[in-house]
Amino acid sequence: MNTPGTFNDASDHYLQFKAVQKSYDQVTLVVKDFNLDVSQGEFLTLLGPSGSGKTTVLMMMAGFESVTSGDILLDKHPITRTAPYRRNIGMVFQNYALFPHMSIAENLAYPLKVRKKPKAEIESQVARFLALIELEAFGNRTPGQLSGGQRQRVALARALIFNPSLVLMDEPLGALDKKLREQMQLEILRLHKKLGFTVIYVTHDQTEALTMSDRIAVFNDGVVQQCASPDVLYEQPSNAFVADFIGENNFLPGVVEHVSDDIADIKVSTGEVIRATRVDCGDSGSDKVTVAIRPEKLFILPTDHEYDSAITVKLTDRLYVGDFLRYFFELPDGTEIVVKYLNDHAAPRIAVGDEVQLVFRARDSFAFSPM
């Protein structure tokens, strides 16, 4: 399991953050001790609630914000003090930032013109990238004549056309509607697979992060809580914040009874003792913990699924969502628990007010120290 702050996986150290800190007001740190290794060609997402410092990290990477302390290395060269225009980093902005007074082709040609490339090369590159984003016929239009999705594709191509060492994307799909957003996610992945560039992607949309990324760094309060692949993040969260932020979760408060290896016996408010995987909670008796169990990992007795713990709860509500059903239960102390069932023949038929037993496996439940 990763410890927050240090990630020594099999990285080629293409992009490195070493103990980077940032303070805007000389009083508080917005980014605290940020460490990260990114491999070449990796798609890494910075995910977190607004104000968690993820955009600040991106801006420091691009050079638009200074670094208070620490170092950023790109391909082993420190770029901490390099001016933005010398970093060779492509950037895609949320509001596209296309130049409204230039045509699409001129927009794409801009980074090449700045680099004083020969005219023939510029033309062929622009044509190639227009074809890549399937907007060949739009070269002479202005950004104002394009739809949101088309603009975003142009912004993407413009950030890629000069073969940057790194591409930064600051919530690039935030302004699009849901359907278009899903299309563009696939579009970005297609280009990423085809061209093999390295991406640092910022979003607050976890679905987007889970679908697109090789790895996700979950931010909160200026600190990386966990940096791992989407499945690890979802199935083995390293603390209560990540468990809560990624996907849906139930949290049961309890007290540690006994700890053996990585399994903790925890007494919950019903008086029952449950078994959960120990993550970062204390190991002495009477330490307070919170146990996280996903709604789809809880089952109502009787069930065919194996289990090693059970709690007794009362049904308060049942919600019909269509393809699945949501059951809302309550513990005697008021804690709410949600259980998700596929809407098939196995879905139990119980009435509001019924007392039932919910069961789960220790490997699907995680004991964290409370947030």
Next chain:
Amino acid sequence: MSTGNPAAVEKLSRREYVLAQRELRRKKMFALALVVPLLLFLFFAFVAPIGTMLYRGVYNPVVAELIPDTLQALEQWEGQTLPDDAVLNRLALDLKRLAQTRKSGKLAEEINRHWPGASSVIKSTARRMKRQTDEALLNGGADMIRVANKKWQRVEIWRAIKKAGQVYTDGYYLTALDLERNADGDIQQRESAQIYIKLYQKTLWMALVITFSCLLLGYPLAYYLANAPSKTANLMMILVLLPFWTSLLVRTTAWIALLQTNGVVNSTLMALKIINQPIEMLYTEFSTIIAMTHILLPFMVLPLFSVMKGIDPSLMRAAQSMGAKPISAFISVYLPNTLPGLSAGALLVFIISVGYYITPALVGGTDGQMISNIIAFHMQQSNNWGLAATLGSLLLVLILALYWIYDHFIGASNIKLG
């Protein structure tokens, strides 16, 4: 309903048609009622005066009304030799009538504009004719005139009378363009003082300098305002608009207090021992330019601000991330996007300053005079409304021409005023 399935189109019945027409008419009347005050105002305060001005520049019936008979007699005259006695007799009669109705001064003034020195000739002759009977004048008026003043023997005064007597004249335009007609009737450069062309050039030059100064001061200010936090921006905006809430006269007078020989600027510089003698700053071109820059600055800042406010700040970042240095990013990305505001501000300041009157009149002295001051002079002091109208018309043409050039090269649709 012109679209859709033609079978589905239902024609309105006669009665429905009338009702629909009535509704449309009511809407139109309402819209008209809203704009009528503006249109009336525009007509009476704008279109009509400008029309009159343009007409006055070429229409000059004064002399024709004063001495109609003489002018009729002069119609056949070629202008090479002295006119014959019949003409002189007519003039004698006209002069007598003018002297009796006390209008000879007016005639003298009009003729004098075409031939300096004619004023006293006409006035003294008219006084003599007053005492004669009509009969005597009709028969021997010619001799009496010749006796009254020797200058009647010169052909120039007759040419002046004939020229002044034209009801429709290009004379004012020629004068305003520093031209004149020679004895053969050809247009040539005026031999005496060349004033107006020079003055137009100076006015344009000063307007250009003022526009440029406003741009130099206004652009960074507008940039700062557009990018500052809203609290600071609002406060600064009040400071920019403050001049609008103060009387123009007060602001101009303040410059007199600052720039005069013993004014604030001079005494400060002398107290700091930077200069030993006061610099003459007031009543110069410099004082006009500096005061007008101050007064017209908001007209530059406001359109610039409104345009800059709409520019996405990430544009500059995008340009830099693509490798453009800050200055080149500014020139290739930011500046072109501010052009609508920049051209609106520049055009506004330029056009206002070309026709500005009060400030040059107060702080300009003789050196800092602009064309509008000469127009005012001709209206108030020399009483030459025709010339004043002509100078004004030329100013109008000049501005329209500049606007056309602007539209041709930059495009007027680019302008954004607010």
